[in-house]
Amino acid sequence: xxxxxxxxxxxxxxxxxxxxxxxxxxxxxxxxxxxxxxxxxxxxxxxxxxxxxxxxxxxxxxxxxxxxxxxxxxxxxxxxxxxxxxxxxxxxxxxxxxxxxxxxxxxxxxxxxxxxxxxxxxxxxxxxxxxxxxxxxxxxxxxxxxxxxxxxxxxxxxxxxxxxxxxxxxxxxxxxxxxxxxxxxxxxxxxxxxxxxxxxxxxxxxxxxxxxxxxxxxxxxxxxxxxxxxxxxxxxxxxxxxxxxxxxxxxxxxxxxxxxxxxxxxxxxxxxxxxxxxxxxxxxxxxxxxxxxxxxxxxxxxxxxxxxxxxxxxxxxxxxxxxxxxxxxxxxxxxxxxxxxxxxxxxxxxxxxxxxxxxxxxxxxxxxxxxxxxxxxxxxxxxxxxxxxxxxxxxxxxxxxxxxxxxxxxxxxxxxxxxxxxxxxxxxxxxxxx
Ligand code: F0G
Numbered sequence: 001x002x003x004x005x006x007x008x009x010x011x012x013x014x015x016x017x018x019x020x021x022x023x024x025x026x027x028x029x030x031x032x033x034x035x036x037x038x039x040x041x042x043x044x045x046x047x048x049x050x051x052x053x054x055x056x057x058x059x060x061x062x063x064x065x066x067x068x069x070x071x072x073x074x075x076x077x078x079x080x081x082x083x084x085x086x087x088x089x090x091x092x093x094x095x096x097x098x099x100x101x102x103x104x105x106x107x108x109x110x111x112x113x114x115x116x117x118x119x120x121x122x123x124x125x126x127x128x129x130x131x132x133x134x135x136x137x138x139x140x141x142x143x144x145x146x147x148x149x150x151x152x153x154x155x156x157x158x159x160x161x162x163x164x165x166x167x168x169x170x171x172x173x174x175x176x177x178x179x180x181x182x183x184x185x186x187x188x189x190x191x192x193x194x195x196x197x198x199x200x201x202x203x204x205x206x207x208x209x210x211x212x213x214x215x216x217x218x219x220x221x222x223x224x225x226x227x228x229x230x231x232x233x234x235x236x237x238x239x240x241x242x243x244x245x246x247x248x249x250x251x252x253x254x255x256x257x258x259x260x261x262x263x264x265x266x267x268x269x270x271x272x273x274x275x276x277x278x279x280x281x282x283x284x285x286x287x288x289x290x291x292x293x294x295x296x297x298x299x300x301x302x303x304x305x306x307x308x309x310x311x312x313x314x315x316x317x318x319x320x321x322x323x324x325x326x327x328x329x330x331x332x333x334x335x336x337x338x339x340x341x342x343x344x345x346x347x348x349x350x351x352x353x354x355x356x357x358x359x360x361x362x363x364x365x366x367x368x369x370x371x372x373x374x375x376x377x378x379x380x381x382x383x384x385x386x387x388x389x390x391x392x393x394x395x396x397x398x399x400x401x402x403x404x405x406x407x408x409x410x411x412x413x414x415x416x417x418x419x420x421x422x423x424x425x426x427x428x429x430x431x432x433x434x
Contacts, residue, residue, distance in 0.1 A: 006044055011081045014039045014223060017324070028140045029211075030221040038324065040263070041223040046077035050272030053077075054242055061238070071095065072128050072231045078267060079227045080132055088134045088164040092127040093231055095119040097239045097385070100354035106347070107370040111383045113245070114356055114366075115236045118391030122184060124359075125232055125257065125389050126156035132228030133218045134160040142216035144169055146209065148202035149219075150253070150313045151181025152390055157218055158188035169215060171195050171202040176312055178359070178395035198307065200318045203254075220256020221320050229257055230264035236385050237274060244274045246382040249372075251364040251389055252282035252291055252336070253314030255325035262328020278385075280334035281378070282325070283368030285309035285344060285361075288316055291325065295336035299326050310341045310398060313361035313390065335377060339367040345402060349412035352399075357392030365389075 004022055006013070014023040018037030030039060046053060057075060060068035067073040067084070071093015076083070098114040117125035130153075137145050146169040147157050154170035154177075161168030170185055174194035185192055195202045203219065210217040220226060237244060252258050261280055268274045284292045288307035294300075307317035319325070329336060339347075347370065348363035365386040372378040392399070403414050419425040 006042075010044070012041060012043045015042050016040075026140050028142070028216060030217055030219075030223065038221055038321065039223045040324075041080070041227050043078065043081055046081075046271070053271060054238070054273060057234075057238060069094075070131065071235050072131050072228050075231050075234050078234070078271065079231060080135065080224065083135050083139065086135055086138045087131075088138060088160055089131050090121040090127065090159075090163065092120050092131050093235060095232075095235070097236060098356055100351070100356050102354040103350055103356070103366060106350045107366060107384075108373040108380050109369060109378065109382065109384050110380060112369065113236075113240070113383075113385045114351070114388050115232065115385055116356060116358070116388045117232060118358055118362065118388055118394075122152075122155045122159045123180070123391035123394055124152040124156065125229065125387070126152045127160070128231050129220065129225035129228040129256070129260070130156040130160045130218065133222050133225040134164050134166065136222075136224040137166060137216045137218065138164050140216065142166060144215045145218050146170065146206050146215045147218045148172070148199060148206040149177075150199050150315060151177040151185070152313060152394070153219065154190065154192070155181050155184035155188065158185045158190035161190060162188050167191065169193070169209075171206045171209075173198050173202055173315075176315065178312055179397050180391075180394040199254075199316050200307070203320065219320065220254055220259075226256060226260040226263060229260035230267070232257075232387065233261050233264035234268065234273075237268060240385075242274055244276055244278045245385045246278060247281055247369075247378055247384045248278050248387070249281040249283060249365045249369045249384060250387040251311075251314055251361045251368075252284050252325070253288070253316040253319065253361070255282075255291060255319040255321035257387075257389070258282045258291075258328050259321045259324040262324065262331055265328075265332060277332050280329055280332045281368060281372060282329065282334065282336045283364045284336070284338045285311050285314055285364060286338045286340045288314055289338040290317060291319060291322065292336045292338040294322070294326070295329065299330070309344075311344050311360040311364060312395070313359065314364065335372070337368050337371060339364055339371055343367040343371065345410065346412065349402070349410070351388065352392060353412065356388065358388040359390035359392060359394040360398055362388040362390050
């Protein structure tokens with residue numbers, strides 16, 4: 001698209017998709033000053049496209065040195081060009097695409113690939129957005145960075161803030177963050193505010209605070225976060241030899257990732273990286289399903305709910321990126337569905353039992369895939385990528401409750417057995433006592 005910024009020779013700029021206003025790359029707020037729409041990042045198209053661009057990415061992947069060792073910055077032309085000297089990278093990305101027979105069998109999808117974002121440095125996909133967001137914070141000279149979070153964004157913000165030596169401030173719902181995530185956030189050194197309210201209250205508060213106190217906001221309303229998260233899609237497509245799957249299934253909470261996936265797919269198609277678009281399936285928890293409700297009504301209105309689910313990462317009632325996620329679903333002829341907490345926990349037990357392991361919200365994608373197969377929406381022969389967004393150790397509390405404490409034990413519970421320190425006690429447990 002030819003814009004004034006491009007004509008002026010800039011490598012990147014921002015645009016408000018709602019009113020068309022253009023803003024410079026360095027504009028440090030997430031909302032359009034004219035109409036309050038969420039801003040989008042745009043870049044000058046890379047000098048090569050299609051096959052040549054694929055080859056450039058492949059060469060970098062093989063070299064794996066410097067910036068090219070990051071699964072985000074390998075794609076820098078289409079993420080954030082010309083940021084070199086400011087880049088704050090762990091590195092991140094390079095997550096595996098796994099095939100696990102027990103999960104394929106449980107979902108009924110022969111060719112089910114699990115893109116395991118839990119293999120990122122802080123254990124979730126948020127690192128891909130945070131490396132770009134914090135890089136941009138550094139470029140605009142932010143004095144501090146902040147986010148509201150259900151736990152993963154805060155852990156990632158804390159880690160990348162520490163790396164960049166920028167003070168980090170996080171707002172999390174008191175008593176509703178999984179232990180692994182809260183522990184990380186504290187350990188990486190972020191100033192942590194336990195807000196007596198839910199995620200939606202935290203988000204409203206951080207927006208106001210960042211505006212009033214001039215702190216750089218790094219929730220996924222920040223356009224640079226989404227630029228980084230696009231690379232989940234680029235990397236998965238590259239791992240599949242740029243042969244697009246039929247479906248990409250992902251858990252959906254604040255809808256930043258759904259929006260990023262839509263943008264990534266549009267750009268991959270427009271740059272000739274893929275010949276056609278996969279369909280997106282966004283999966284919510286039934287108790288936190290405003291987007292699924294809107295979808296069922298043809299997106300004729302936006303829903304807001306009081307959220308409740310065991311998958312605390314997606315316990316969100318009023319998703320910030322609703323509008324652009326609607327676009328992503330419509331553009332890909334996608335679908336939005338919801339699954340119960342029992343379905344999520346069963347899916348999680350299957351993923352965990354396969355040796356892959358993931359956090360509860362991640363398992364929503366697998367539970368959703370199975371449900372859509374049951375409804376005849378996804379076919380058994382379809383090629384499907386399900387995103388596992390976070391690591392199994394993010395939520396040890398839920399795991400111990402499921403396996404050790406819930407009474408009666410859930411069907412897949414693996415109860416530990418306490419014994420005396422004797423061989424006969426071991427034999428007894430193994431049923432080998434004569
Ligand atoms: N999966 C996990 C593990 C998450 O942490 C999140 C969001 C999502 C899925 C949903 O992604 O919000 O882009 O639709 N976690 C945010 C946080 C809200 O604060 O960590 P989304």
